[in-house]
Amino acid sequence: KYLSSGISTRGALAITATARASAFLSGRDFVIPEDVKGLSQYTIVHRVLFKEEFDPHTRKEIIKSLIEQIPTPV
Numbered sequence: 001k002y003l004s005s006g007i008s009t010r011g012a013l014a015i016t017a018t019a020r021a022s023a024f025l026s027g028r029d030f031v032i033p034e035d036v037k038g039l040s041q042y043t044i045v046h047r048v049l050f051k052e053e054f055d056p057h058t059r060k061e062i063i064k065s066l067i068e069q070i071p072t073p074v
Helices: 009-025 033-043 056-068
Strands: 003-005
Touching: 009 033, 033 056
Parallel strands: none
Antiparallel strands: none
């Protein structure tokens, strides 16, 4: 209800790259869902179109709440 457009392929590649960097800096050679979820609010917020104008903090919170609703695989 907040977004009019999702991320592009380049946006998905950016999320992948930041998740891989997070895993590397954590001493792992593999990505876990927390790597993706933890950085998504920073990576996605400027790559989507919102239906209305929100301040930057509110946009981050919207993205964070949407990401938290996605179930993590077990």
